[in-house]
Amino acid sequence: MTPALQAHDLCLDLEGPNWTASRPRLLDHITFAVPEGAVVGLVGRNGAGKSTLMRCLLGLATPTSGESRLLGAPSRHLPDAVLERLGYAAQTPDLFPRLTGHEHLREMAAVYPGVALSDAVALAGRLDLNLGQKAADLSLGDQQKLAVVLALAHDPDLLLLDEPVASLDPISRRDFMRALFALRRKATPRTVLVSSHLLSDLERVVSHVMFLREGRLQLFIEWDEAVEHLRCLPTASPPAAFQPGEIRWAAGQLLVDARHHPQAAHLPALSMEDLMEFLNT
Numbered sequence: 001m002t003p004a005l006q007a008h009d010l011c012l013d014l015e016g017p018n019w020t021a022s023r024p025r026l027l028d029h030i031t032f033a034v035p036e037g038a039v040v041g042l043v044g045r046n047g048a049g050k051s052t053l054m055r056c057l058l059g060l061a062t063p064t065s066g067e068s069r070l071l072g073a074p075s076r077h078l079p080d081a082v083l084e085r086l087g088y089a090a091q092t093p094d095l096f097p098r099l100t101g102h103e104h105l106r107e108m109a110a111v112y113p114g115v116a117l118s119d120a121v122a123l124a125g126r127l128d129l130n131l132g133q134k135a136a137d138l139s140l141g142d143q144q145k146l147a148v149v150l151a152l153a154h155d156p157d158l159l160l161l162d163e164p165v166a167s168l169d170p171i172s173r174r175d176f177m178r179a180l181f182a183l184r185r186k187a188t189p190r191t192v193l194v195s196s197h198l199l200s201d202l203e204r205v206v207s208h209v210m211f212l213r214e215g216r217l218q219l220f221i222e223w224d225e226a227v228e229h230l231r232c233l234p235t236a237s238p239p240a241a242f243q244p245g246e247i248r249w250a251a252g253q254l255l256v257d258a259r260h261h262p263q264a265a266h267l268p269a270l271s272m273e274d275l276m277e278f279l280n281t
């Protein structure tokens with residue numbers, strides 16, 4: 001089956017006045033394949049490259065080398081037929097200030113045949129979003145809700161959501177996460193790439209997690225598999241050469257897959273926050 005989202009050796013170098021020797025590369029040889037129906041959490045510290053990666057995948061930023069594909073089509077030349085199947089909510093909501101939520105939805109419905117207005121209105125209701133207000137008059141959190149409602153409105157096959165819940169109150173966040181989780185249970189599950197710093201929220205909904213650090217993909221794994229098998233084994237010094245199932249050593253701990261290291265099986269499971277902290281040590 002064609003992966004819903006894939007990147008091969010994707011690199012993006014800084015050029016011009018922003019070039020720095022310490023971080024010349026915004027994306028550094030990123031390769032992955034996301035299967036259809038996966039809900040992938042994209043996590044990493046501020047500046048790790050999450051937004052840049054999403055923009056590259058969508059063809060909004062041009063990689064220096066390598067390539068990526070969305071629903072089988074190259075990111076640099078996404079045909080209309082693929083664009084219609086995509087939903088994207090940027091980190092900073094991209095709205096028309098003078099239009100109300102209802103007017104945004106009507107505009108979308110004119111372009112995308114698949115817009116289900118009643119579903120979009122129901123989601124807005126669950127998020128306590130007033131669709132009658134102009135975007136310019138909405139709070140930042142409500143603008144973010146509107147961006148998400150719009151990204152989901154045409155029931156896209158592939159959704160890219162860049163920190164969609166950062167400004168949402170806890171109740172709206174929970175309702176949004178439920179909506180996201182529901183996408184996993186559809187007859188044809190939708191594929192989602194969602195970045196967030198709210199790792200305990202992500203843990204509840206994702207099927208996979210992707211850890212980025214300084215533009216490098218450190219780990220891409222099924223979340224259930226990570227919980228079941230990844231363990232931090234106290235090890236005074238780094239291994240001379242990494243053996244199968246040995247992922248990373250830092251500060252006296254070796255991240256291992258307990259299937260290869262049965263002596264680690266009794267150690268406690270790692271939360272997403274534990275894992276992110278370890279991968280950034």
Ligand SMILES: Nc1ncnc2c1ncn2[C@@H]1O[C@H](COP(=O)(O)OP(=O)(O)OP(=O)(O)O)[C@@H](O)[C@H]1O
Pocket residue numbers: 014018026044045046047048049050051052053091
């Ligand atoms: N157009 C640009 N010119 C120069 N530097 C850029 C540009 N776009 C992004 N960067 C830099 O690239 C790095 C990655 O930024 P990016 O916004 O992708 O990170 P992020 O992981 O989404 O961060 P956050 O969690 O803060 O949203 C940062 O160091 C940022 O300053």
